[in-house]
Amino acid sequence: GCDDVLRIPLTKAELAARVRVFLRVAERTAQLQERVAEVEQLNRALTDLLDELQQAHRQTTQTARRLAAANAELEAFAYSISHDLRAPLRAINGFAQILDERYRQNLNTEGQRYLHNIVRAGSQMDRLISDLLAYARLGRDAIVPHPLPLQPILEDVLDTFGGQIERAGGTLTLPDHAPAVRGDPTLLRQILFNLVQNAITYVHPHRPPRIAITCRLEGEHVLLRVTDNGIGIAPKHHTRIFNLFQRLHPETQYPGSGVGLAMVKKAADLLGGEVGVQSKEGEGSTFWVKLPAAR
Secondary structure (H helix, E strand, C coil), rough: CHHHHCCCCCCCCHHHHHHHHHHHHHHHHHHHHHHHHHHHHHHHHHHHHHHHHHHHHHHHCCCCCCCCHHHHHHHHHHHHHHHHHHHHHHHHHHHHHEEEEECCHHHHHHHHHHHHHHHHHHHHHHHHHHHHHCCCHHHCCCCEEECCCCHHHHHHHHHHHHHHHHHCCCEEEEECCCCCCCHHHHHHHHHHHHHHHHHHCCCCCCCCCCCEEEEEEEEEEEEEEEECCCCCCCHHCCCHHHHCCCCCCCCCCCCCCCCHHHHHHHHHHCCCEEEEEEECCCCCEEEEEEEEEEC
């Protein structure tokens, strides 16, 4: 500005002061130019990163669509195969049972053992196909979640399993009051029935079953818990047990198809919920399901 115009003559002190000012201005200008260059470089890096993120998002979206399509095709294939297998399998089971009932006495001990294995294997396969069909059916029909009271479904659980548990010397306890959820009655039954059936199946050999269902409201969700005193699950298996056909014990020790907990997870996913388990081997398990609360 006008103040920066040199007036002549200048004293040495004035000249030195003016030089120092000019040097500071030059230094600040250089620093500013460096900062501008750094900002421009950062902007270019951010632009490149944004482009990479957008590309990754597009790839992730495409992958998710392909996976969803593949899962849908797999479930449709499983449904078709399971449905087509039922008729011939029932014929095999029927003839095997006729052989067992009418001609068992004509077989020697080894033949009777073979026949018993055929009947047992046929029953196991029929149960597996039935469970696989039930799994494939989940979500095939349109699901419209709506406010739903839990208490009637809990009473259905008690009516279905109470007698079996009582005969085993055990107990099944329900909450006195259950908050409503936003869900589908068929899917909710699948969740609760399979969790209770799982607790009955994996009962500890040296103690009667003690099964408790609890539920409470947590913000915008309802937390369901099914606690048992069964054989428990090692922490390393807590995630994989919700996958299809995952079994931790042989069929001869604990019967089952490895589909039940997978159905629980699929039903919860369809309702916008979450599932998990807290358990230690030999100390029982608590399976939990978090579902949207009714609004």
